[in-house]
Amino acid sequence: MSNSVNINVHHVTRVEGHGNIVVNATNGSVEKIEWQVPEAPRFYEAMVRGQSYKDIQTIVSRICGICSITHSLASTKAVENAMGIEVSEQADKMRVLMHYSEYLQSHVLHIGYLAVPDFFGEKSVVPLVGKAPDAVKTVIKLHRLANDWSDLIAGRTTHPVTLIPGGMTRFPTEQQLRDQQQKLKECVPDLKAVLDVVLSVAGNIPAFERETEYVSLKKDGMYTFYHGEITSTDYDGTVAINDWKTVANEWVPDQSTAKWCRWNRPSYMVGALARFNNQAEYLSPLAQDVAKAVGLAKGNANPYMITIAQLVEAVHVVETSIQMIDELLTAGIKPEKIVTSPRAGKASGCVEAPRGILFHEYEFDKAGKCVSADICIPTGQNHASIQHDFEKLVPEILDEGQDAIRQKLEMLVRAYDPCISCSTHMLDVEFVQ
Amino acid sequence: MSKPRIAVFDFACCEGCQLQIVNLEEEILDLLAGADVVEWREAMSEQSDEYDIAIIEGSITRPEDEARIKEIRSRAKVLIALGACATIGGINKLKNNFDLDEVKTCVYGADAGKPHLATAMTKAVDEVVTVDFKVEGCPIDRKEFTYIVRCLLLGKTPEIPVYPVCVECKANGNPCLWDQGEVCLGPIIKAGCGARCPSNSHRCFGCRGYVDNPNVNAAKDVIEKYNLDIDTLKLKMSLFGSQQEPTVS
Amino acid sequence: MTVKKLAKNDFDSFIDAIIQSKKVYGPQVKGEKYDFAQLNAAQDLCMDYDVSLLPPTKYFLPVRETLMTFEVGGGYTSQQDEEPFVLVGVHPYDLVAINQMDILFSQDNYDSHYMTRRKHATIVACDVVTPSANVFASSMGTAVVKEGADVLVTDIGDGYLLEAMTDKGAILLASATRATEADASDMQKRQAVRDVNQKSLNKHELKCDSAYLPKLLSQAYDHSVWEEMAETCFACGSCNVVCPTCYCFDVKDDVNWDMASGKRERCVDGCLLDGFTKVAGDHEFRKVQAHRFRHRLFRKAKYVPAKIGGQIACVGCGRCVSACLPNIANPVTIYNKLLDDLGMS
Amino acid sequence: MCDCCTESKKDIYLPQMATVTDTRLMNETEMYLKLTMDDGPFDFQPGHFVELSIAGIGEAPFTIASSPTQKGGFEVVVRRIGNVSNAIHALKAGSKIGVRGPLGDGLYPVQEAKGKNVLFVCGGIGLVPQRAFINYVLDNRSEYGEVAILMGTKNYDQRFFQEELAGWANRDDITFVETLDTGDPRWEGRVGVVTTLIEGVKDLLGNAVVPVCGPPIMYKFVLMTLEEYHVPHDRIYLNLERKMKCGVGKCGHCQINDLYCCMDGPVLKYSDLAAVPEAI
Numbered sequence A: 001m002s003n004s005v006n007i008n009v010h011h012v013t014r015v016e017g018h019g020n021i022v023v024n025a026t027n028g029s030v031e032k033i034e035w036q037v038p039e040a041p042r043f044y045e046a047m048v049r050g051q052s053y054k055d056i057q058t059i060v061s062r063i064c065g066i067c068s069i070t071h072s073l074a075s076t077k078a079v080e081n082a083m084g085i086e087v088s089e090q091a092d093k094m095r096v097l098m099h100y101s102e103y104l105q106s107h108v109l110h111i112g113y114l115a116v117p118d119f120f121g122e123k124s125v126v127p128l129v130g131k132a133p134d135a136v137k138t139v140i141k142l143h144r145l146a147n148d149w150s151d152l153i154a155g156r157t158t159h160p161v162t163l164i165p166g167g168m169t170r171f172p173t174e175q176q177l178r179d180q181q182q183k184l185k186e187c188v189p190d191l192k193a194v195l196d197v198v199l200s201v202a203g204n205i206p207a208f209e210r211e212t213e214y215v216s217l218k219k220d221g222m223y224t225f226y227h228g229e230i231t232s233t234d235y236d237g238t239v240a241i242n243d244w245k246t247v248a249n250e251w252v253p254d255q256s257t258a259k260w261c262r263w264n265r266p267s268y269m270v271g272a273l274a275r276f277n278n279q280a281e282y283l284s285p286l287a288q289d290v291a292k293a294v295g296l297a298k299g300n301a302n303p304y305m306i307t308i309a310q311l312v313e314a315v316h317v318v319e320t321s322i323q324m325i326d327e328l329l330t331a332g333i334k335p336e337k338i339v340t341s342p343r344a345g346k347a348s349g350c351v352e353a354p355r356g357i358l359f360h361e362y363e364f365d366k367a368g369k370c371v372s373a374d375i376c377i378p379t380g381q382n383h384a385s386i387q388h389d390f391e392k393l394v395p396e397i398l399d400e401g402q403d404a405i406r407q408k409l410e411m412l413v414r415a416y417d418p419c420i421s422c423s424t425h426m427l428d429v430e431f432v433q
Numbered sequence B: 001m002s003k004p005r006i007a008v009f010d011f012a013c014c015e016g017c018q019l020q021i022v023n024l025e026e027e028i029l030d031l032l033a034g035a036d037v038v039e040w041r042e043a044m045s046e047q048s049d050e051y052d053i054a055i056i057e058g059s060i061t062r063p064e065d066e067a068r069i070k071e072i073r074s075r076a077k078v079l080i081a082l083g084a085c086a087t088i089g090g091i092n093k094l095k096n097n098f099d100l101d102e103v104k105t106c107v108y109g110a111d112a113g114k115p116h117l118a119t120a121m122t123k124a125v126d127e128v129v130t131v132d133f134k135v136e137g138c139p140i141d142r143k144e145f146t147y148i149v150r151c152l153l154l155g156k157t158p159e160i161p162v163y164p165v166c167v168e169c170k171a172n173g174n175p176c177l178w179d180q181g182e183v184c185l186g187p188i189i190k191a192g193c194g195a196r197c198p199s200n201s202h203r204c205f206g207c208r209g210y211v212d213n214p215n216v217n218a219a220k221d222v223i224e225k226y227n228l229d230i231d232t233l234k235l236k237m238s239l240f241g242s243q244q245e246p247t248v249s
Numbered sequence C: 001m002t003v004k005k006l007a008k009n010d011f012d013s014f015i016d017a018i019i020q021s022k023k024v025y026g027p028q029v030k031g032e033k034y035d036f037a038q039l040n041a042a043q044d045l046c047m048d049y050d051v052s053l054l055p056p057t058k059y060f061l062p063v064r065e066t067l068m069t070f071e072v073g074g075g076y077t078s079q080q081d082e083e084p085f086v087l088v089g090v091h092p093y094d095l096v097a098i099n100q101m102d103i104l105f106s107q108d109n110y111d112s113h114y115m116t117r118r119k120h121a122t123i124v125a126c127d128v129v130t131p132s133a134n135v136f137a138s139s140m141g142t143a144v145v146k147e148g149a150d151v152l153v154t155d156i157g158d159g160y161l162l163e164a165m166t167d168k169g170a171i172l173l174a175s176a177t178r179a180t181e182a183d184a185s186d187m188q189k190r191q192a193v194r195d196v197n198q199k200s201l202n203k204h205e206l207k208c209d210s211a212y213l214p215k216l217l218s219q220a221y222d223h224s225v226w227e228e229m230a231e232t233c234f235a236c237g238s239c240n241v242v243c244p245t246c247y248c249f250d251v252k253d254d255v256n257w258d259m260a261s262g263k264r265e266r267c268v269d270g271c272l273l274d275g276f277t278k279v280a281g282d283h284e285f286r287k288v289q290a291h292r293f294r295h296r297l298f299r300k301a302k303y304v305p306a307k308i309g310g311q312i313a314c315v316g317c318g319r320c321v322s323a324c325l326p327n328i329a330n331p332v333t334i335y336n337k338l339l340d341d342l343g344m345s
Numbered sequence D: 001m002c003d004c005c006t007e008s009k010k011d012i013y014l015p016q017m018a019t020v021t022d023t024r025l026m027n028e029t030e031m032y033l034k035l036t037m038d039d040g041p042f043d044f045q046p047g048h049f050v051e052l053s054i055a056g057i058g059e060a061p062f063t064i065a066s067s068p069t070q071k072g073g074f075e076v077v078v079r080r081i082g083n084v085s086n087a088i089h090a091l092k093a094g095s096k097i098g099v100r101g102p103l104g105d106g107l108y109p110v111q112e113a114k115g116k117n118v119l120f121v122c123g124g125i126g127l128v129p130q131r132a133f134i135n136y137v138l139d140n141r142s143e144y145g146e147v148a149i150l151m152g153t154k155n156y157d158q159r160f161f162q163e164e165l166a167g168w169a170n171r172d173d174i175t176f177v178e179t180l181d182t183g184d185p186r187w188e189g190r191v192g193v194v195t196t197l198i199e200g201v202k203d204l205l206g207n208a209v210v211p212v213c214g215p216p217i218m219y220k221f222v223l224m225t226l227e228e229y230h231v232p233h234d235r236i237y238l239n240l241e242r243k244m245k246c247g248v249g250k251c252g253h254c255q256i257n258d259l260y261c262c263m264d265g266p267v268l269k270y271s272d273l274a275a276v277p278e279a280i
């Protein structure tokens, strides 16, 4: 088999946004390996200037359709931090529930529609309808459940409308919450069914490892997606959210003009695997079982396992939400009237997006109009990690032939679940024709 | 009759409208029974140059995109603009309120001059090519989208309301948000979404675009009645209405 | 028929018992306002509400309903809603509106969709306890119930008086086992409530007898008030949608995914809206907003009255006044202005 | 509340099924169809209209274009202009279609016009509703006085019912004059708007009943001309068209001030429209 390859994947499919892969290798020596992102830049940080603090969420939610709830939550937290606006415990819990609904939605979408077809060697979920109809139906059912859940709490599945600085525009009724809880309880067997499907094709997950630094939120005693401060596998203790720039350290490497992120190493990884590696011991009981069943343990360094970590997290959010709804119902849902007034300030907000830690930072004048903004997106933080994975992986598999290499690289990109459309605002790409 | 071939393309956007198609869940299978989806990058790896219906998501923000959309138009019998970015330019048009060079410098600093960062004034799809149907909204409403698709499969022009959001909002029995101090754009924005935002107690921010004859004078009067200032209204109208008629002065 | 009396908590048990056997709808809190919705428990019922966001006519002419289903190439199957229900807490002015609708939907061409629901309804009306911000029922002669309900409930402070006005009402009341007969002093208290309401449900005062309105309007077709008011009209149709006597509708077809079956629906429409009179070829018969604005008020006080024996088709609920953002929809303002300009002649 | 209504189950919105027995495309936009009700024919008068339904597409009103004197179903002529009319154009002999009707209470004055002269003024597709009355009169020719038909069409290509018109032109017991708004090399007849033809038949106006049907703008000019000849308003009949949904006086779309086009019309006496400024 020849070990000269020339791969040029224009627009990797089944990822959100546009990304290209370029690999040139002649007679076993790799000349070029590049992960490029040619998405049209969208300039959010510039566009929000002059807008009211009340409208920031509406605008930046549109950065990404898949993690719109996360962007909304991060920006709203930033706005609230900047203005010293307090949120009730009830609203805080409801937001976490909203966040979890997006997790289930996004993870199921990624596992079921975008990544799993690879494990089956299919080009999309469509042929699977014929091949594994029950599995597809289960995935669809879970996805619908997650979307209905977002609809209930966020007002819609994409671009939430119930989230405002200070709290929520409205809460679901207690009856609606009870119904939701029932549905969550009923979906546990479905999650197990998905686990079985994943186990049945687990042999197709490439055995590749590259140990790196894993960055995520951390809050004592819990597996957090929403609260806490920043940590990493290389760092004891935590960094305050407002200091996120000392973590992200956007920099321009020698061989490229692209802005990458690094903290304690040349690159770091964010996302499900990073969260898992930082806080696996706090997963819900069922999620722990699932992790054991799929052979995922703390310290895992295989990026292809991100998809598996997402499955574990999906189980965790379902189990945790059932309990949170109990807590909300015990306290009783009380309507809240939200009145906020602006003041000058600058602060950051951070939550874990399904694909990794997300930072939003805003400055406001005293009328509450935005003066400046800075947004640092998980996919942007992962680009360098993807590049470094490529650099280690390609030589290891150079003998497998062009098609297999191409397939594995695409799978790797998809494993990161990149949200390219939202990361382009900070990426710099060299075009190779 | 052979099934129409549908291709989905995206330009500058958040891809949330495509996601709404994914979110149709079981209904996608119904859709697939009536039409062949031949290209849809977000969900499948196949690609094709032959299609009857092109569904376009996103706004046109770069010169090379203009060429691409014209190419798509020349191949498609029917072109559908999907979602606010495509139908009215969407949130991307906020950019047009600033000097473009300044926008680039604001975000990319010293790298602003790089060729791939070239950006042009944001355009809705119909500012570049002819659009046959529009599916309004940010994101699109799933029910409305499937209704429109079914109409097209039937060969019928979809009946989309031309009246404002207030009709659907009132019909849902909502208390008006103006009475709660919100600047809701419901009275001047096209209905069809089922008044989703006001029904969730969130002001309408105008993602479906203006009705044909928005009464901006009335809006000004109302601003006075509620003791708000006109700049607030202007700012709200800029969210999804930047560089579009009408503006308040 | 005799009038019965129930203590307030007994009234709740009475309602709770009905809920066990039938669907019951009544006014409930919605945000800072009230609206009719299905009752799960009597404790959610607000008999002292001021006004509901949407009028209870929505239970007879819903904002959207399926008229029929069809099979492409096959036939059409009528869909009728035959589930019995009880509508509790209908204010006198809304009751008048329902009774007007009854005439409109049964005369000439009998609308079985409306009428089937109507026949399966038991209406428990109630006298107003809290006047709403814009009610002017006293001006329109609709402040107290004269007829048209099955049961009339009046809050007399220490309890409710319940009067069965029809056989249906009597059957319903029979289940109020804890009821006692109202005595003379109770009846006096009830009369007092009604006497007060007769006059005080009048946040806007019409300066003429409402019966004079058709005549007034017949001289006012070309008056400048229409242009003046409509200048700030959004054409948002809010005044139409919230009005208990507006009943215009649109009809639309939708098919199922099999492309072989589907439904024909009717949904709310309004004469103030763009496109209401537009026909193929883009010709619009009532294009000028002022003309649409005029049409609504003429319908209320001239055109519809001619069809229903002279009753004015504005019942003074004040909903349009509250709903209209630019504050131009108030019928009383307009009629009074016309009276000022044209006088009584 | 009337509980005894025998009608209570009947659904006024429910179409009955009919079969298309014949179709003919008459010009680029007009299609002729003959329909037979599957459950037996209904009685109708000139002026009646029906609501035609295509399942999934919708419903739209069309005037019956044939005279009740002709047996075996009824005819309509449908101009292709939107959803329903497009779908109707796709029908073939044997197709099923939903029909509600006959609808309308304001009809042509078949009885009142007896013994009087009749002047039909038709503009374009306005010929279609008038044709029901015209053929009624022709089939009962002896019962009416002098009869004239004035027909104006926009251009040569939009002419329709050409054979039938030729037949009318050849009859010597009626006057038939046709004009085109714009001339055409293929056209040897009159050119000009239909109002210009009225002068030629002014002699029969003395006791004539004048049914008029055409596009909204035509009414204005025809009425002005008839005014010049002092035709009394109670002898002018206008066939009005409005947006219409239900066709049975409920939905409100076709209201013309206090009149309902569907219930009081579609044929209305001009004298009844004096207090109805929205009519013309």
Ligand SMILES: Cc1cc2nc3c(=O)[nH]c(=O)nc-3n(C[C@H](O)[C@H](O)[C@H](O)COP(=O)(O)OP(=O)(O)OC[C@H]3O[C@@H](n4cnc5c(N)ncnc54)[C@H](O)[C@@H]3O)c2cc1C
Pocket (backbone or CB within 6 Å): C278, C279, C280, C281, D049, D058, D059, D060, D061, D062, D063, D064, D076, D077, D078, D079, D080, D081, D082, D083, D084, D085, D086, D125, D128, D129, D240, D241, D242, D243, D244, D245, D266
């Ligand atoms: C009493 C009456 C008799 C008519 N007779 C004929 C006839 O004999 N031949 C003919 O070709 N046309 C006739 N028309 C006009 C015909 O009804 C319209 O052209 C038709 O409704 C267009 O429907 P569409 O679905 O094809 O068009 P669309 O534009 O898709 O119409 C959508 C809807 O709008 C309404 N609508 C649109 N235009 C009109 C209109 N002009 N009148 C009423 N409703 C409209 C209909 O309810 C229709 O369902 C008549 C109209 C009326 C009111």
Ligand code: SF4
Pocket (backbone or CB within 6 Å): B165, B166, B167, B169, B170, B174, B175, B176, B177, B178, B184, B185, B186, B187, B195, B198, B203, B204, C238
């Ligand atoms: S909340 Fe908005 S959409 Fe609803 S009625 Fe008020 S202005 Fe109209």
Ligand code: SF4
Pocket (backbone or CB within 6 Å): C239, C242, C243, C244, C245, C246, C300, C313, C314, C315, C316, C317, C318, C319, C320, C321, C331
């Ligand atoms: S016109 Fe206004 S006040 Fe009168 S009944 Fe209708 S909504 Fe109520």
Ligand code: SF4
Pocket (backbone or CB within 6 Å): C232, C233, C234, C235, C236, C237, C238, C239, C240, C272, C323, C324, C325, C326, C327, C328, C329
């Ligand atoms: S509510 Fe007011 S603004 Fe809206 S249509 Fe009616 S009159 Fe016009």
